[in-house]
Amino acid sequence: NAGVTQTPKFRVLKTGQSMTLLCAQDMNHEYMYWYRQDPGMGLRLIHYSVGEGTTAKGEVPDGYNVSRLKKQNFLLGLESAAPSQTSVYFCASRRDTQETQYFGPGTRLLVL
């Protein structure tokens, strides 16, 4: 099992550009999450999904959109990137019967 994978690993964007981050998990997990991690801070929840076709807002959802068209994939979109979105983005997933979250390796995003 690959676990949780994230694509791409690193990306540089110019202000105003758009992009999509892909998260994939092969553990048949129901729940999936997108977090961002900024220097000196813990992870903050952007959006999450409790199952295929569902999404919900987390703590810092502004400027991001998400979609969960397939159970194994959770996409995070930036419609118009801003320098404040420079961060490391982590995806996580978990079973509905378990409280432990499994994390991907992260995507480092730099917005100039």
Place this chain on the structure above:
Amino acid sequence: SQQGEEDPQALSIQEGENATMNCSYKTSINNLQWYRQNSGRGLVHLILIRSNEREKHSGRLRVTLDTSKKSSSLLITASRAADTASYFCATASGGGYNKLIFGAGTRLAVHP
């Protein structure tokens, strides 16, 4: 807003010594989890303690929870250089969607 706050922010010890990290939180919780993050990597789950538990062990890890003081501690005994990482506490509260709220973390450096 961050629920958990870790103390200290950074800890430097020698191999073989014990490392203690503390976490305080603000609201009632269902459970509290500790995660480790090696530099440039995703988070890895270490241990979970439920609100009705006071102490839990896993290998060289010992976690305590004091719900009256809204605090938890993580003890790593006989530290090794490979324990060098950042350690985060995360609290889960409210409904069943297990939205974790992370603290800012403790950076642990174990010197050979």
